[in-house]
Amino acid sequence: MHASELLSIRDLSIGFQTDEGLVRAVETINLNLYKGQTLGLVGESGSGKSVTALSVMQLLPKKTSRFLSGEILFHHPTRGEINLASLPEAEMQKIRGVHIGMIFQEPMTSLNPLKRCGHQVMESLLWHKKGNEKQARNKAINLFHEVKLPYPEKVFRKYPHELSGGQRQRVMIAMAIACDPMLLIADEPTTALDVTVQKNILELIKELQAKHQMAVLFISHDLGVIHEVAHKVAIMRKGQIVEKGDVSEIFKKAEHPYTKGLVACRPRMDVRLDRLPVVGDFEKQPDRLMERWQEENPHERKQRHSAMYARPPLLEVKELKAGFVVKKNFFGTPREWFQAVNDVSFYVYKGETLGLVGESGCGKTTLGRTILRLLDPLSGHVLYKGKDLLAMGRDELRRMRPSAQIIFQDPYSSLTPGIQVGKAILEPMRIHKKGTDDKARKEKVLHLLERVGLEEKHFYRYPHEFSGGQRQRICIARALALEPEFIICDESVSALDVSVQAQVLNLLNDLKREFDLTYIFISHDLSVVKYMADRILVMEHGEVVESGEADQLYKHPQREYTRKLLGAVLHPD
Numbered sequence: 001m002h003a004s005e006l007l008s009i010r011d012l013s014i015g016f017q018t019d020e021g022l023v024r025a026v027e028t029i030n031l032n033l034y035k036g037q038t039l040g041l042v043g044e045s046g047s048g049k050s051v052t053a054l055s056v057m058q059l060l061p062k063k064t065s066r067f068l069s070g071e072i073l074f075h076h077p078t079r080g081e082i083n084l085a086s087l088p089e090a091e092m093q094k095i096r097g098v099h100i101g102m103i104f105q106e107p108m109t110s111l112n113p114l115k116r117c118g119h120q121v122m123e124s125l126l127w128h129k130k131g132n133e134k135q136a137r138n139k140a141i142n143l144f145h146e147v148k149l150p151y152p153e154k155v156f157r158k159y160p161h162e163l164s165g166g167q168r169q170r171v172m173i174a175m176a177i178a179c180d181p182m183l184l185i186a187d188e189p190t191t192a193l194d195v196t197v198q199k200n201i202l203e204l205i206k207e208l209q210a211k212h213q214m215a216v217l218f219i220s221h222d223l224g225v226i227h228e229v230a231h232k233v234a235i236m237r238k239g240q241i242v243e244k245g246d247v248s249e250i251f252k253k254a255e256h257p258y259t260k261g262l263v264a265c266r267p268r269m270d271v272r273l274d275r276l277p278v279v280g281d282f283e284k285q286p287d288r289l290m291e292r293w294q295e296e297n298p299h300e301r302k303q304r305h306s307a308m309y310a311r312p313p314l315l316e317v318k319e320l321k322a323g324f325v326v327k328k329n330f331f332g333t334p335r336e337w338f339q340a341v342n343d344v345s346f347y348v349y350k351g352e353t354l355g356l357v358g359e360s361g362c363g364k365t366t367l368g369r370t371i372l373r374l375l376d377p378l379s380g381h382v383l384y385k386g387k388d389l390l391a392m393g394r395d396e397l398r399r400m401r402p403s404a405q406i407i408f409q410d411p412y413s414s415l416t417p418g419i420q421v422g423k424a425i426l427e428p429m430r431i432h433k434k435g436t437d438d439k440a441r442k443e444k445v446l447h448l449l450e451r452v453g454l455e456e457k458h459f460y461r462y463p464h465e466f467s468g469g470q471r472q473r474i475c476i477a478r479a480l481a482l483e484p485e486f487i488i489c490d491e492s493v494s495a496l497d498v499s500v501q502a503q504v505l506n507l508l509n510d511l512k513r514e515f516d517l518t519y520i521f522i523s524h525d526l527s528v529v530k531y532m533a534d535r536i537l538v539m540e541h542g543e544v545v546e547s548g549e550a551d552q553l554y555k556h557p558q559r560e561y562t563r564k565l566l567g568a569v570l571h572p573d
Contacts, residue, residue: 005075006183006215007033007056012070012085014048014055022066025051027239029070033183038209038216040230040247042223042262044279044497045467048239049219050105053185056217057102058084058092074100077182098128101176105188107168111160117171118144118156124178143174147204164360166197170204177208184209185217190225191495194359194524195568202228202570221497223262224570227251235259257282265502267531269569272296272551275509276502276531304351305534305549313347314486314518315371320344320380322363322370339378340366342542350485353512353519355533355550357526357565363542364522365409368488371520372404373397384486402432402482409491411471415463422449422459425478432482448477452507469500473507480511488520493528505532526569530554538562 014026026048033039041049054060056072072084076099084092104110112120121140125131131139137156144152147170160168169189176184186205190198206229209216220226226233227247234244235258243256254260261279274296320341327336340363348354356364369375371382373389382389384404392400408414415424425445426438435441446456452473463471472492479487489508493501505528511517521532529536529550536553538546538561546559557563 004034005032006035007031007075007217008071008073009052009056010071010073012052012055012072013068014051014060015066015068016064017066018064024068025239026055029236029239029241031234031241031244033215033217035182035215036209036213037232038206038218038230040226040233041217041219041236042221042226042233043236044221044499045469046238047236049221049236050187052236053102053187053217053219056084056185057096057100058087058089059096074183097124097181098179099181100183100185101179101181102185103169103172103176103187103189105191107165107172108160110172111168113160116157116159117163121171121175121178124175128179130179139178140174143178144171146177146208147171147174148200149174164197165193166201166360169193169197169201173201173204173208177212177214180212182214183217184214185219187219188221189218190220191222195526195570196359196565198225199228199568199570205229221499222266222570223251223498224266228570235262262499265499267502267505267527269527269530269554272298272301272531276506278502278506279499308349308351308534311350314350314352314385315348316381316383317347317371318345318381318383320367320370320382321378322366322375322380323378337378340542341370341377344380344539344542344544346537346544346547348486348518348520350518351512351516352534353521353532355529355536356520356522356539357524357529357536358539359524359565362539364539365490367539368406368490368520368522372406372488374406402428402434403484404486404488405479405482405484406488406490407472407475407479407492409494411468411475412463414475415471417463420460420462421466421474422446425449425474425481428478429481434482445477445481448480449474451480451511452477453503467500469496469504472496472504476504476507476511480515483515484517486518486520488522490522491524494523494525501528508532526554526565538565 009029009031012026012029013024015022015024029052031039041052043049051060067085070085073081074084076082118140121143122136125136125139126133130136141152141156144155149155149167149170190201193201202225205216218226218229230247233247233250234241235256237258243250243259250259251263254263258279261277261282264277265279267276272295274294321339321343322341323337323339325334326338329335344367358364366375370377377390415421422445425448426441429435429441435444446459449458454470454473466474493504496504512519521529523529533550536548536550537544540561546562554566557566
């Protein structure tokens with residue numbers, strides 16, 4: 001082991017025992033991480049990134065995981081070189097959390113919902129005998145200061161559900177660095193966070209690394225994020241490392257087709273492509289470079305906009321207000337409201353994609369759900385084809401439902417786990433009497449599944465048997481089953497791998513042209529919205545603070561808030 005080498009993974013192979021036999025998840029990988037260095041580990045879901053990280057921490061499930069070969073050598077400060085792969089659990093507990101800390105992908109499932117945030121950090125300190133209860137409490141509050149949580153003393157007493165996603169992630173970081181580890185493993189710590197919150201978290205990790213002189217193993221599917229934080233990068237594909245080297249070199253001169261595809265499939269800020277490249281294209285045609293991808297014709301775009309905006313609007317939102325009850329009196333009467341949407345007005349034209357952007361909590365999702373009457377408004381009007389949705393009775397609203405649909409952010413929670421996906425798509429068709437009988441409906445469902453890139457056999461499978469990208473395709477097929485004219489896409493690609501995201505965005509655009517659809521596209525990722533949208537609305541604190549044609553708004557933002565959102569977009573180019 002080299003003098004400054006902290007972690008060395010040598011010929012590591014890991015498998016999982018399944019009903020079908022042994023599945024090899026990691027295949028003969030080699031990685032070296034040095035003190036004070038950040039190594040980025042990049043790849044799609046299922047590439048073996050998290051399995052590699054969990055094997056270092058020895059947190060893989062004992063019943064199903066199989067250590068097939070290799071060594072995980074860690075340079076212990078007092079014991080020298082030790083092989084973590086063969087270390088007994090009692091010995092591993094003395095290293096885990098003390099010398100190696102880990103930030104998990106989803107803080108809400110990693111934090112105990114029944115314990116206050118401060119006590120969870122204290123628990124880690126007391127377990128590893130880092131002082132008495134009073135010292136642990138003071139250290140926890142100091143850590144909350146260090147990770148820049150607002151009002152640390154108040155956060156100490158709060159439960160995880162009382163914090164935002166970014167704040168929960170900061171609590172996780174505080175817990176991970178509580179015992180001053182030499183190595184920090186960050187497993188997708190910014191996935192599905194706002195671009196501004198993501199940028200803040202990345203800057204925080206870099207600051208903490210410099211201050212504590214930690215080595216960081218940073219796992220992500222987003223090359224823009226890795227470009228921001230890492231010194232070295234390793235690209236994983238189907239359990240193997242296909243390319244590794246200096247970050248700047250990999251991005252400028254990627255050699256493997258898979259790496260080229262990952263770099264290219266993020267929507268670009270400098271040009272508007274007619275279609276996003278996908279990883280598979282580069283693997284089929286290894287010599288295909290970005291220059292060969294066709295840009296959208298600006299003259300044709302202008303003509304399309306002129307024709308579109310000359311027609312009357314399909315949807316008209318007037319002075320819409322919506323909110324939630326914060327406090328009720330003894331009799332259940334609302335005493336205090338939180339106003340999530342405040343006096344919002346805009347138009348959506350037939351055939352248009354209207355982008356809606358802003359940070360978490362700005363009111364985007366509430367606005368989308370209120371437009372479709374999934375939430376009741378406080379006041380205002382929503383005119384769809386000239387009829388006010390907010391004034392409709394139950395029966396009239398039911399008749400209108402098929403023509404206006406929504407694709408939710410989390411496809412897993414919007415599908416019923418115990419119902420086959422084919423039946424989940426067929427059910428709303430039966431309710432709204434689309435199709436002559438179930439045989440005709442099933443044929444329509446099979447056609448839709450094929451249209452969104454799935455197969456006939458998938459009709460009989462359950463949601464848990466699909467990947468995140470496939471589940472989102474199922475939700476798109478379900479939204480199309482009722483032949484809508486208007487669809488709200490609510491953060492529908494935010495948690496997907498960038499490669500899968502490109503496929504889904506291309507699919508949405510193809511379907512828009514094929515079925516003559518109109519979209520409101522909600523997202524916190526401005527590069528995605530720029531690619532998809534004709535016009536953009538920017539929301540802050542429940543209000544629309546800026547709007548305009550997508551390219552113009554990106555080139556000449558008027559508000560400081562919009563400039564901040566644009567400045568937070570990370571891109572590997």
